[in-house]
Amino acid sequence: MKVVQVLPDLNGGGVERGTLEVAEALIKAGHESVVISAGGKMVAELEAAGSRHVQWDLGKKSLLTFRYIWAVRKWLADEQPDILHLRSRMPAWVMWFAWRGLPKKQRPHLVTTVHGLYSVSRYSAIMCKGEKVIAVSDTVRQYIVDNYPQTAKAKIVRIFRGVDAKDFVYQYQPSTDWKKAWYAQFPQSQHKIVLTLPGRLTRLKGHNDFISLIERLVRAGLNVCGLIVGGEDPKRQAYAQSLHQSVIEKGLSDRIIFTGARSDIRDIYGISQLVFSLSTKPESFGRTVLEALRMGVPTVGYDHGGVGEILTAMFAQGKVELGNADELDAVVKSLIESGQKPAESSCFTKQDMLENTLAVYNSFVCLPDNKEK
Secondary structure: OEEEEEOOOOOOOHHHHHHHHHHHHHHHOOOEEEEEEOOOOOHHHHHHOOOEEEEOOOOOOOHHHHHHHHHHHHHHHHHOOOEEEEOOHHHHHHHHHHHHOOOHHHOOEEEEEEOOOOOOOOOHHHHHOOOEEEEOOHHHHHHHHHHOOOOOHHHEEEOOOOEOOOOOOOOOOOOHHHHHHHHHHOHHHOOOEEEEEEOOEOHHHOHHHHHHHHHHHHHOOOOEEEEEEOOEOHHHHHHHHHHHHHHHHOOOOOOEEEEEOOOOHHHHHHOOOEEEEOOOOOOOOOHHHHHHHHOOOOEEEEOOHHHHHHHHHHOHHHEEOOOOHHHHHHHHHHHHHHOOOOOOOOOOEHHHHHHHHHHHHHHHHOOOOOOOO
8 A cells, every 4th residue: 555645844743743653654564655745854754764755845825836736646647656645735735636637547545634723714625625534633523514514424534643652651750861951951940830831932822821820829829930832933923022021021030931942842741740731722632731641740721622622531630611710720729739640541542543544544445446436
């Protein structure tokens, strides 16, 4: 079986990581894996695991991007893949037009994954055109049903994202050397109750709610330190600056740390008493919540979207009504006082995600005539 996955680039992120994981699983199962993207820092890892990378920049939202349609169509005709798996809207449009131009019996089977709660539009509707449409959570499945009723329910397959237990070990603790280097860089976090909000500095991630929470906890006499872990979005520098200014104005410069982008998030979870997800817009899944809970770190989040689903399954004590500051305070204080931690869990595993994804691919290949539409 030859499977081609398509996405904008391979520069890091949840979609990109999932693409590499599926690619590796395909190779291990004896199949052929090809990924089309504009390239990026993860290409070397992809190729080292046995996949082939084809470099096409199909992610730019420009009419000029459609010039690739004819080259892509010829490539598909030459390569004759069994499965074409589309993971992002703009590349999906290019690939779909190329795919539609092939004779029916030459077309690979088409799979799409709805990774996000996209704006509802004709542009986003492309992600529901697969013969199978993978939804990454029940929230996403319902989003498809509600907003794209022309999508047959029978072709929607809910496959939760997952993390590897070997990457996020229950009760993991960072090394002494890591702690020494961390506290040398951020001494104000030592001997404090560390509360962590992971996520890039974008407006929907709830940073202002987190800053206000830290302010209230400090006023209540708790010895807390808040970590905001994530890089600044170059397009939203004014927002990032407003967050820094808010921290200064509230007198919290010694209580809130902006760490920037970090590659050691597992170690940061390990020194955290609580981890947060305070996105004001529902998340399609909520990988950071899952990562922290799998390590046994109590996690608090607004009870909506994929985050609500994960908390319901793994740590219902951490659920808070969206925007309810009083309930947020109460839940945080209760968890700090009780020291209650999530139990070890086998929910939302990477292995389940991979097995279920390959089962979707195999469902086509096992048809009597696997090219017939």
